Amino acid sequence: MDIASLREGLASALGGWLATDANNRLGLTTVVFVIYYASCNAYWIFKARGNSPLRKLRRIAGLDAIDEAIGRCTEMGRPVLYNLGMDGLSSSTFASLAILSYVAIRVVRYDTRMITVTRYASVLPVAENTVRQSYVEGGKPDGFRIEDVRFLTSDQFGFASGILGITVRESVAANLMFGYYYAESLIFAEAGFESGAIQIAGTNNNSQTPFFIPACDYCLLGEELFAASAYLSKDRIRTATLVAQDLGKLFIAVLMGLGVIFTTFGSNVIQNLMTLF
Amino acid sequence: MFDVPTTWSAFLRGDIGNWIGAFLTLAIFSILWKENPIYRWCEHIFVGSTSAYSVVTTFSSTIKTGVQTNMIQNGDWWEIIPICLGLLIYFQPFPGYRWISRFPTAYWVGYNAGMGLTIRTFMPLLTYARTSMLPLIVTTNGAFDLMASFNNTVFVGSLFLTLLYFFFSFDFIARQQWILSGGRWIVMLAFGASFGTTVMSRISLFLGRAEFLLGDWLGILPK
Numbered sequence: 172m173d174i175a176s177l178r179e180g181l182a183s184a185l186g187g188w189l190a191t192d193a194n195n196r197l198g199l200t201t202v203v204f205v206i207y208y209a210s211c212n213a214y215w216i217f218k219a220r221g222n223s224p225l226r227k228l229r230r231i232a233g234l235d236a237i238d239e240a241i242g243r244c245t246e247m248g249r250p251v252l253y254n255l256g257m258d259g260l261s262s263s264t265f266a267s268l269a270i271l272s273y274v275a276i277r278v279v280r281y282d283t284r285m286i287t288v289t290r291y292a293s294v295l296p297v298a299e300n301t302v303r304q305s306y307v308e309g310g311k312p313d314g315f316r317i318e319d320v321r322f323l324t325s326d327q328f329g330f331a332s333g334i335l336g337i338t339v340r341e342s343v344a345a346n347l348m349f350g351y352y353y354a355e356s357l358i359f360a361e362a363g364f365e366s367g368a369i370q371i372a373g374t375n376n377n378s379q380t381p382f383f384i385p386a387c388d389y390c391l392l393g394e395e396l397f398a399a400s401a402y403l404s405k406d407r408i409r410t411a412t413l414v415a416q417d418l419g420k421l422f423i424a425v426l427m428g429l430g431v432i433f434t435t436f437g438s439n440v441i442q443n444l445m446t447l448f
Numbered sequence: 449m450f451d452v453p454t455t456w457s458a459f460l461r462g463d464i465g466n467w468i469g470a471f472l473t474l475a476i477f478s479i480l481w482k483e484n485p486i487y488r489w490c491e492h493i494f495v496g497s498t499s500a501y502s503v504v505t506t507f508s509s510t511i512k513t514g515v516q517t518n519m520i521q522n523g524d525w526w527e528i529i530p531i532c533l534g535l536l537i538y539f540q541p542f543p544g545y546r547w548i549s550r551f552p553t554a555y556w557v558g559y560n561a562g563m564g565l566t567i568r569t570f571m572p573l574l575t576y577a578r579t580s581m582l583p584l585i586v587t588t589n590g591a592f593d594l595m596a597s598f599n600n601t602v603f604v605g606s607l608f609l610t611l612l613y614f615f616f617s618f619d620f621i622a623r624q625q626w627i628l629s630g631g632r633w634i635v636m637l638a639f640g641a642s643f644g645t646t647v648m649s650r651i652s653l654f655l656g657r658a659e660f661l662l663g664d665w666l667g668i669l670p671k
Contacts, residue, residue: 427580442578
């Protein structure tokens with residue numbers, strides 16, 4: 172059976188189920204990948220609920236330094252500034268909220284002040300609840316100061332200007348920036364540098380990471396931001412999802428490897444199989 | 449000394465507007481010297497005015513359109529449901545009723561998490577994977593093409609090293625320092641190139657302000 176008739180047969184069989192178009196025939200591959208990825212997640216989460224050992228995670232220096240940064244604030248009696256990034260409730264903000272939860276627990280334990288800032292009003296209640304919960308869990312519910320979780324403005328450079336002022340005025344000793352950042356990233360990092368803060372940043376916007384690297388003490392690269400919650404909490408379920416994520420990447424890597432080998436030898440069989448429907 | 453403006457917008461566009469704009473620009477730049485009361489004053493104006501502006505634009509483009517156009521004119525009265533859901537957020541300041549404000553937040557968090565899991569998230573990933581399957585040996589018109597082969601080999605090698613760097617739970621990779629440092633080098637080279645390109649665009653932003661100060665305000669630059 173040739174590739175054209177195979178495609179035709181699949182189109183008539185699956186046409187009503189999978190929306191795809193002639194230019195981007197990845198519908199079937201996507202479904203196969205989603206099923207594989209979901210199965211990996213389900214298997215590892217099931218395994219994590221038992222007592223069998225999970226895989227160890229490799230060291231991420233930027234995340235190890237968070238405790239050091241909070242400890243420094245405690246010694247100096249100066250606050251931590253936690254910046255949730257410039258996005259609304261996106262995947263990067265969820266990752267940042269998970270780190271916020273970890274940082275807030277440490278801050279409560281060491282009795283250090285933390286100022287949390289967000290650009291979006293929709294993120295504010297989530298951030299408030301995250302920090303408040305950490306104070307409750309830390310046994311110091313009265314220590315939570317609602318005025319330390321701040322929404323300034325949704326305007327990009329208005330927000331940047333406000334953060335710049337807070338960083339310098341409050342003389343923060345640790346500047347933690349995790350989330351999605353745009354052109355203002357260097358303004359935040361420079362302000363933290365000027366105030367002598369230890370700076371740790373992580374963003375999944377690859378065009379802004381180059382600005383964090385020279386200005387910060389530690390910088391998470393790309394996907395390390397999303398590995399942070401599992402790495403910091405050492406929670407078995409979160410670690411399981413990270414292992415599943417790695418298996419998803421392995422699938423793509425193997426697929427690409429095969430594609431490169433076959434293409435080098437003049438065969439497009441992998442590309443054709445990927446674009447059946 | 450000044451042209452007398454007849455309307456508010458003419459006032460802001462004229463000489464007086466230029467003076468105000470120049471003062472605010474220089475006041476914001478004064479943070480480069482140190483934090484000072486003038487910067488603080490301008491920062492608060494900036495934050496306050498942009499916040500107020502976003503309230504007005506949200507009202508006119510979202511709430512007004514939703515109520516006036518969609519509900520009253522088009523009869524889409526079901527939009528009252530998200531409006532009511534959104535209003536629940538205002539229970540936040542009342543400790544006894546704060547739990548009610550969690551409903552819209554939970555809905556919003558769930559909506560965004562769900563959107564992140566749709567098939568549209570995976571589709572670009574597979575598109576990139578497919579277009580990355582390049583031949584390592586390229587022939588052009590039947591002859592071996594050295595440059596194209598070299599380019600493809602560098603691309604594929606960099607791609608795999610970078611991909612391996614972002615594996616977190618594979619002991620085998622974590623033990624191979626050459627993979628981690630190789631991946632890191634590739635990523636850093638890419639970031640360096642990106643840094644240079646972006647700095648050029650940042651300079652153009654500064655040039656815009658410098659043009660305003662030297663041209664519109666001081667009139668030193670020829671028109």
